[in-house]
Amino acid sequence: MIASDLNTAIARLGALVEEAHFVLPFTGAGISTECGIPDFRSPGGLWSKIQPIPFDAFLAGQEMRDETWRRRFILADAIGRPQPGRGHRALASLYRTGKAPALITQNIDNLHQDSGIAPADVVELHGNTTYALCLDCARRYELGWVREKFEATARAPDCEACGGYIKTATISFGQAMPEEALRRAENMTLRCDLFLAIGSSLVVWPAAGFPLTAKRNGARLAIINREATDFDEIADLVVRQDIGDVLAPFIRH
Numbered sequence: 001m002i003a004s005d006l007n008t009a010i011a012r013l014g015a016l017v018e019e020a021h022f023v024l025p026f027t028g029a030g031i032s033t034e035c036g037i038p039d040f041r042s043p044g045g046l047w048s049k050i051q052p053i054p055f056d057a058f059l060a061g062q063e064m065r066d067e068t069w070r071r072r073f074i075l076a077d078a079i080g081r082p083q084p085g086r087g088h089r090a091l092a093s094l095y096r097t098g099k100a101p102a103l104i105t106q107n108i109d110n111l112h113q114d115s116g117i118a119p120a121d122v123v124e125l126h127g128n129t130t131y132a133l134c135l136d137c138a139r140r141y142e143l144g145w146v147r148e149k150f151e152a153t154a155r156a157p158d159c160e161a162c163g164g165y166i167k168t169a170t171i172s173f174g175q176a177m178p179e180e181a182l183r184r185a186e187n188m189t190l191r192c193d194l195f196l197a198i199g200s201s202l203v204v205w206p207a208a209g210f211p212l213t214a215k216r217n218g219a220r221l222a223i224i225n226r227e228a229t230d231f232d233e234i235a236d237l238v239v240r241q242d243i244g245d246v247l248a249p250f251i252r253h
């Protein structure tokens with residue numbers, strides 16, 4: 001059922017949360033747009049200008065690794081230091097009540113952790129772009145360190161321990177999905193009784209399979225997204241409003 005206006009949406013969502021025992025939020029780029037991070041699919045986005053580089057190209061040559069990092073730093077300069085938005089803060093409030101003990105995100109921006117959710121309780125399907133890892137030995141590098149080296153040598157640095165390639169801790173196109181995160185996401189999806197899909201166009205698989213799995217398993221499904229999604233038909237509640245506006249009343253200090 002599609003909520004006709006903002007107040008109806010908030011009331012319905014509140015009732016669903018009230019009735020649930022295990023709420024599982026699942027977030028996409030739409031929850032972070034009010035923080036100044038453009039999503040992928042809304043028109044005129046940053047991503048039409050700064051295309052992501054596929055994993056095999058990153059591996060194939062130094063030039064592409066240099067280019068990947070060059071683009072990452074352009075993004076950093078364009079976006080600045082984003083802060084959690086109203087949606088993140090509302091979900092952190094729900095987390096603190098114990099009703100939503102963990103969440104799944106497709107985002108790579110670390111804003112759920114920044115809003116106070118313990119890193120262990122944020123299941124990241126596409127990794128995290130706010131730090132880097134050696135692809136071989138998994139040693140962690142901070143972006144500031146990579147940038148310093150990059151600017152000093154005009155070359156993407158390699159791992160100091162093993163010589164492996166250093167890449168942001170994200171899952172690039174063509175890179176294997178993180179098995180542990182997928183398994184945890186699947187388990188939680190099967191345990192929840194309310195699945196909240198927030199700010200995702202729900203077109204990227206396998207991520208988009210989770211709302212379907214939850215619904216088939218008997219959970220209720222609420223979708224909060226400005227645009228229609230393919231799953232609106234099977235949802236118990238569809239809210240096509242601004243995420244921050246819808247979730248702001250759920251913020252508790």
Ligand code: NAD
Nearest residue numbers: 028029030039040041106107108109126200201226242243
């Ligand atoms: P998407 O871009 O496909 O979909 C975002 C959806 O959010 C769109 O349907 C849009 O209409 C909606 N939306 C945007 N702002 C909104 C708002 N304020 N209120 C309500 N709805 C709003 O995003 P996706 O499904 O997450 O897939 C994109 C992939 O790209 C992600 O999996 C992620 O890995 C990556 N990405 C991440 C970030 C981030 O970390 N913040 C940003 C861009 C892309």
Ligand code: ZN
Nearest residue numbers: 134137159162
């Ligand atoms: Zn290494």
